[in-house]
Amino acid sequence: MTRAAAGADLPAPLASSQRIGSVDLLRGAVMVVMALDHTRDFFSSIMFDPQDLAQSNAPLFFTRWITHFCAPTFFLLAGTGVGLALLRGRTPAEASRFLLTRGLWLVVLEITVVAIAWRFSFRLWPMQGMVIWALGWSMVCLALLIRLPRAVLITISVAMIAGHNLFDGVTPGSLGAWGYFWFVLHVPGGISPWPWILYPLVPWIGVMALGYALADVYRWEATRRRRFLLGVGIGATVAFIALRAINGYGNPMPWTTQRSVALSVASFLNVEKYPPSLDYLLMTLGPALVALALLERARGTMARWVSVFGKVPMFYYILHLYLIHALSVAVGLVTNAFNAATASGRPPWDGVSLPGVYLVWILVVVLLYFPCRWFAAVKALRRDWWLSYL
Numbered sequence: 001m002t003r004a005a006a007g008a009d010l011p012a013p014l015a016s017s018q019r020i021g022s023v024d025l026l027r028g029a030v031m032v033v034m035a036l037d038h039t040r041d042f043f044s045s046i047m048f049d050p051q052d053l054a055q056s057n058a059p060l061f062f063t064r065w066i067t068h069f070c071a072p073t074f075f076l077l078a079g080t081g082v083g084l085a086l087l088r089g090r091t092p093a094e095a096s097r098f099l100l101t102r103g104l105w106l107v108v109l110e111i112t113v114v115a116i117a118w119r120f121s122f123r124l125w126p127m128q129g130m131v132i133w134a135l136g137w138s139m140v141c142l143a144l145l146i147r148l149p150r151a152v153l154i155t156i157s158v159a160m161i162a163g164h165n166l167f168d169g170v171t172p173g174s175l176g177a178w179g180y181f182w183f184v185l186h187v188p189g190g191i192s193p194w195p196w197i198l199y200p201l202v203p204w205i206g207v208m209a210l211g212y213a214l215a216d217v218y219r220w221e222a223t224r225r226r227r228f229l230l231g232v233g234i235g236a237t238v239a240f241i242a243l244r245a246i247n248g249y250g251n252p253m254p255w256t257t258q259r260s261v262a263l264s265v266a267s268f269l270n271v272e273k274y275p276p277s278l279d280y281l282l283m284t285l286g287p288a289l290v291a292l293a294l295l296e297r298a299r300g301t302m303a304r305w306v307s308v309f310g311k312v313p314m315f316y317y318i319l320h321l322y323l324i325h326a327l328s329v330a331v332g333l334v335t336n337a338f339n340a341a342t343a344s345g346r347p348p349w350d351g352v353s354l355p356g357v358y359l360v361w362i363l364v365v366v367l368l369y370f371p372c373r374w375f376a377a378v379k380a381l382r383r384d385w386w387l388s389y390l
Helices: 003-008 021-043 058-087 092-119 131-145 150-167 172-185 204-219 222-245 261-269 278-297 301-311 313-342 354-381 385-389
Strands: none
Touching: 021 058, 021 278, 021 301, 021 313, 021 354, 058 092, 058 131, 058 204, 058 261, 058 278, 058 354, 092 131, 092 313, 092 385, 131 204, 150 204, 150 278, 204 222, 222 278, 301 313, 301 354, 313 354
16 A cells, blocks of 8 residues: 555545644633633732632632643643654654653743743742643653553553552652652652642653543544544543542542532532542543544634644743733732822732633733734744744
8 A cells, every 4th residue: 555545544634744623722722721720820819729618609619620621631632742743654763752852841941931931030949840840741751651552551541540549648758768759749749959849740641641542543534533532531521420429539538518509519520630630630631532522523713713822832831921920010010000199008919800800811812812823824834843842
C-alpha cells in the first residue's frame, strides 16, 4: 500500500498538517473559562474561599466549580496532542526529545515569566510549583512513558488516577529525609528553602499519559470514535456520581447536607483538586470526553472564535495573566485617585462584586482574541521550530 493510499484511510486532519477542530475547540473553551477563575482572583471583593460552604453561596461556588474542568482537560489534551503528532508521522524518538525539551522549558517559564505575571515583581523566591510546573514535569515523564507498550502505559495511567488516594494517609513527615519528594508527588506544600508545591505530580502524569493513548481513537472511523468517547465519558461521569453518593473511596472529604438544596449540590460537587482526587478527575474528565465527541460537529462563528484560543494555549496563558493583573493595577490606581479626591474613607481597592468579575472577564477574553488570532495565523503559516514551544 502506498503512503497516499494509507493516508486516505485516516480522518482528513491526520492525512495532512491540519489540526483537529474538536480538540482545538475544547481546549479553547477551557482556556476561556480559566480566565474567569483568574479574573476572580484579581478582581473579586470576596476574601474567602468560594468552596468554603459555611460562607459561600451558590453563584460564587459554581463560578469557581466550572473552572475545575480547565486543568484536567488541558493535561488530557496536551497528551492527545503528542499522540496526534505521532499519527502524523513524528517518530517516538522525536516525540520524546520534544517532550523533554518543552517540559523543561515550561518549568523555566513557570518560575520566571509566569511568576512575574502573578507577582509583578522580579523577586522570584520562594518559587512555587503551579500548573505550568506540573505540566512541564508531566511532559518530561511522558517522554519516558511513550517508550512503553501501549497497554503498559494505559495501566500505569489508570493506576495513578484510580489508586493514588490509597496513599492519602502517608505524610511527608513519616518519610524522613525523603519527605520533600512526597510534596512533589502527592501532598501540596513544601519545606524551606525548596519550592512550594501546589500541583503535586501524581496523578497529573497519569492524566497526560491517558490523553496520549486517547489519540489512537483518531485512527478510527468517525461514528465509532464518537460512540467510544461518549460511552467512556458517560461511564466516568456515572462512576463519579456513584462513588460520591456513597461517600466511599475517591475523595478525602465526604459531602453533607447543607442549609439549602443548591449548597447541598455544591457539597456533592465540592471535591479535592490539590491533588486531584479520583472523584475530581471522574467529575471533570467524563464530561470533557463527552464534549470532545459532541464538538466534532460544532460549526459556526462562535466555534471558530473559541478555537483560536485552543490553537495558541501557552501564548494565551501567559498573555491573559499579564493582562488581568495589569487591568487590576489600573483599576486600583483609578480607585485610589477617586477615593483621595472624595475622601470617602473606603479602602483604596476592595474589588468588585461577582457580576463585575464577569464583566471584566468578558472584556479580557475579547481583548485577548486579537493577539491570539494573529499568533495562530503565524503558527499556521510558518514552521519555525521555536513556535512549537509557545
